[in-house]
Amino acid sequence: MNKKITATFLSIILAFIGMQSAVIADELIMTRSTEDFPETMLLLQNAIKKQGYIPSRVQRVDIGLTKSGYKTDKYRVVFFGKADEIKTISQKLPELIPYLPLKISIFAEAGQTILVTIDPMSFDQMYPDSSLTPVFKRWSEDIHAIFDSIQNLD
Amino acid sequence: MLTQRFLFLTVLSGFILTGSQAAYADSSDGERLYTKHCSVCHGSKGSGGVGIPLDLESFLNSISDEYLIKTIEHGRVGRTMPAFKKLGDENIQALVKYIRSFTNTEAVTFDPTPIKGNIEHGKALFKSKCASCHGDHGQGGKGTGVTFSRPRDLSIIPPALNNAGFLASASDEMIKHTLMTGRKNTPMNSFLKQGLSESDINDVVAYIRHFETKQVPKLRDQKLDAIIMAESPYSLEETLESLKKAVIGKNFRIIRQQTVDDGLVDKNKQNKKQIILYFCNFQFLNESLALDPRIGLFLPCRVTIVQQGDSVKVMAINPLRLSKLFNNDELDDACKNMSNLYTEIIEEATL
Numbered sequence: 001m002n003k004k005i006t007a008t009f010l011s012i013i014l015a016f017i018g019m020q021s022a023v024i025a026d027e028l029i030m031t032r033s034t035e036d037f038p039e040t041m042l043l044l045q046n047a048i049k050k051q052g053y054i055p056s057r058v059q060r061v062d063i064g065l066t067k068s069g070y071k072t073d074k075y076r077v078v079f080f081g082k083a084d085e086i087k088t089i090s091q092k093l094p095e096l097i098p099y100l101p102l103k104i105s106i107f108a109e110a111g112q113t114i115l116v117t118i119d120p121m122s123f124d125q126m127y128p129d130s131s132l133t134p135v136f137k138r139w140s141e142d143i144h145a146i147f148d149s150i151q152n153l154d
Numbered sequence: 155m156l157t158q159r160f161l162f163l164t165v166l167s168g169f170i171l172t173g174s175q176a177a178y179a180d181s182s183d184g185e186r187l188y189t190k191h192c193s194v195c196h197g198s199k200g201s202g203g204v205g206i207p208l209d210l211e212s213f214l215n216s217i218s219d220e221y222l223i224k225t226i227e228h229g230r231v232g233r234t235m236p237a238f239k240k241l242g243d244e245n246i247q248a249l250v251k252y253i254r255s256f257t258n259t260e261a262v263t264f265d266p267t268p269i270k271g272n273i274e275h276g277k278a279l280f281k282s283k284c285a286s287c288h289g290d291h292g293q294g295g296k297g298t299g300v301t302f303s304r305p306r307d308l309s310i311i312p313p314a315l316n317n318a319g320f321l322a323s324a325s326d327e328m329i330k331h332t333l334m335t336g337r338k339n340t341p342m343n344s345f346l347k348q349g350l351s352e353s354d355i356n357d358v359v360a361y362i363r364h365f366e367t368k369q370v371p372k373l374r375d376q377k378l379d380a381i382i383m384a385e386s387p388y389s390l391e392e393t394l395e396s397l398k399k400a401v402i403g404k405n406f407r408i409i410r411q412q413t414v415d416d417g418l419v420d421k422n423k424q425n426k427k428q429i430i431l432y433f434c435n436f437q438f439l440n441e442s443l444a445l446d447p448r449i450g451l452f453l454p455c456r457v458t459i460v461q462q463g464d465s466v467k468v469m470a471i472n473p474l475r476l477s478k479l480f481n482n483d484e485l486d487d488a489c490k491n492m493s494n495l496y497t498e499i500i501e502e503a504t505l
Contacts, residue, residue, distance in 0.1 A: 027479040032194040056417025068436035083418040098471045105450035116448045126380035
């Protein structure tokens with residue numbers, strides 16, 4: 001009987017912990033760098049590497065727009081990831097592949113720079129039964145750390 | 155024994171509760187909180203950007219602290235400004251104090267008593283005096299701020315007066331005060347100076363307040379799939395060729411074909427069973443960025459083909475599902491179009 005009560009209480013606590021972590025998602029993670037675009041791009045790529053990821057590609061959105069005759073500020077999308085992680089996760093949850101590798105949009109705004117990405121904890125709501133919550137949580141924390149280092153909040 | 159366990163678990167739950175608040179309580183410093191949560195949209199010194207400028211004296215001297223507090227708590231549903239529900243009272247107070255420091259203006263206190271007025275007359279006045287900026291139904295101006303969507307010398311976006319967050323934040327007296335005095339250095343002029351009487355202004359306030367009864371469910375309230383997917387009856391190579399034809403048929407330009415792990419592993423180790431096709435229509439891209447510069451997260455357009463055993467699947471993100479992350483109603487239609495487009499392309503490639 002006692003064990004049953006304890007188990008019930010424990011499950012309530014664990015459910016509460018689960019609720020707490022789900023609530024952490026801010027859906028979009030955004031930050032402003034007071035540095036200009038080239039400097040922030042450099043800071044971003046270094047911060048990504050420092051966090052253990054590889055920047056795999058930079059999509060030059062502004063170049064494509066300019067070549068097509070549209071006026072635009074500097075606008076790039078930086079893709080990044082960890083090879084082993086992508087390999088494992090794409091086998092475990094192929095439906096997540098369209099969201100991989102992770103990416104950050106970076107664009108200029110009047111001498112400063114804005115960075116935006118999807119909070120990976122949002123994936124936890126999109127794929128609730130995936131058992132990948134710890135991975136999504138770590139990605140989210142890593143991106144927060146990347147953005148904080150750019151904002152000098154370390 | 156049970157008592158000991160109960161005590162341990164109670165202490166544990168208390169730790170979890172206080173731990174989640176502590177992250178903020180340790181840094182209850184307005185400037186720091188502003189830099190972390192607000193500066194990205196409102197500018198590092200409140201001069202505006204994706205969000206409205208907060209450093210306008212005529213704005214800060216015509217609003218109450220209560221208005222700022224509730225705005226931070228409720229945000230503006232569908233108008234980019236998120237609700238910061240996790241900050242807690244102490245941090246929100248610190249933020250308000252910091253925002254006030256932009257102009258060193260004192261907060262105004264308004265009587266919370268609702269104002270009575272003739273809604274029908276207010277509607278007629280609203281249509282002739284307010285709708286040109288605030289929209290026929292009080293839906294506000296378009297765009298998200300100075301970036302991409304509007305010139306930098308025009309950072310004010312007429313607010314959405316029908317927005318649930320605005321209506322929950324602004325008292326009737328505050329709205330009336332703004333209508334009577336206007337806001338210097340913005341397009342908002344005093345209605346008294348435009349010839350309206352105080353009674354007319356009360357009618358406009360009553361009409362704006364009646365928007366509370368007209369709230370409609372948002373797209374973001376629906377449950378949507380994270381991806382659009384179809385199984386292909388063809389081989390990966392055949393599916394890829396069909397996909398390219400479908401993409402070009404929809405007036406998109408193919409930008410690049412790569413493996414998912416491209417750039418992460420050596421070329422000879424890449425997984426050739428996971429192929430991404432990137433494509434773009436720059437007119438569509440330009441229009442989308444004007445709606446919300448953050449939409450670059452969807453870009454460039456992309457469809458992924460994955461082979462697992464004998465099964466070949468064609469997948470894309472569901473922009474309609476992601477639209478809700480942006481809290482921007484204007485994006486919903488664009489994302490619906492993108493979702494339809496992805497569906498058509500994938501269907502065509504797997505027919």
